[in-house]
Amino acid sequence: MIKLYGSAISNYYAMVKVFMLEKGFDFEEVYIAPTYSEPYLELSPMGKIPCIEVDEGYLSETTAILGFLESCVPEVPMMEQDGFRRAQMAQLIKVTELYIGTESARLNGYVFFGGDLNQAVADNVKPTMIKGVAAFNRLSNFSPYLMGAEITMADFFAYYTFMTARIIAKKTWGWDIAADIDGLRDWLTLMSERPMIAQMNKEHRAAIEKMQLG
Numbered sequence: 001m002i003k004l005y006g007s008a009i010s011n012y013y014a015m016v017k018v019f020m021l022e023k024g025f026d027f028e029e030v031y032i033a034p035t036y037s038e039p040y041l042e043l044s045p046m047g048k049i050p051c052i053e054v055d056e057g058y059l060s061e062t063t064a065i066l067g068f069l070e071s072c073v074p075e076v077p078m079m080e081q082d083g084f085r086r087a088q089m090a091q092l093i094k095v096t097e098l099y100i101g102t103e104s105a106r107l108n109g110y111v112f113f114g115g116d117l118n119q120a121v122a123d124n125v126k127p128t129m130i131k132g133v134a135a136f137n138r139l140s141n142f143s144p145y146l147m148g149a150e151i152t153m154a155d156f157f158a159y160y161t162f163m164t165a166r167i168i169a170k171k172t173w174g175w176d177i178a179a180d181i182d183g184l185r186d187w188l189t190l191m192s193e194r195p196m197i198a199q200m201n202k203e204h205r206a207a208i209e210k211m212q213l214g
């Protein structure tokens with residue numbers, strides 16, 4: 001059985017877990033906090049969560065994991081079938097990952113873990129995020145899903161990226177990202193209503209509350 005390593009506190013873990021639930025995988029969850037130390041680096045060479053263990057070995061990096069899981073259960077498709085459309089979906093995920101998710105995460109310490117605000121980092125992050133949000137706005141259809149009529153892995157990836165990025169932008173700059181993306185709010189509501197996402201979000205919130213209580 002596939003093992004999913006990580007913690008419900010992570011939005012990347014949430015992406016993978018929801019994706020597995022939606023595709024009907026049978027899997028076991030193994031709690032682990034991210035750690036840049038052996039022997040975890042054997043599983044996840046950057047020490048990050050999530051990672052998965054399958055018969056063939058370990059895999060980390062969420063987009064790689066989602067791609068592999070997609071190939072395991074093609075009969076529940078979460079990917080565009082046409083080659084060009086598939087590349088467009090990959091483009092949307094890449095823009096979301098690099099210029100919104102990874103950039104905003106540079107402020108995680110300040111926003112989520114009680115660290116000081118590093119104004120130089122905040123000043124550096126914001127212009128990239130502004131461009132990333134504008135690109136996301138250009139590339140998304142919201143009809144009703146990001147790529148069109150069918151849900152794809154881009155929806156799951158972006159949903160959990162924005163869940164965190166919106167909190168970071170609000171606290172750091174008072175910036176409401178949703179105001180800058182036409183259709184984002186309705187799409188977020190649509191996604192939140194999916195039973196697997198609603199279930200995951202309860203677990204995510206509970207994990208955050210537990211962390212805040214120390």
Ligand SMILES: N[C@@H](CCC(=O)N[C@@H](CS)C(=O)NCC(=O)O)C(=O)O
Nearest residue numbers: 010011012034048049050061062063
């Ligand atoms: N690029 C990674 C990002 C995953 C990630 O940033 N995970 C966070 C938890 S939400 C983590 O492990 N952070 C610990 C660290 O960066 O050392 C992926 O796509 O899976």
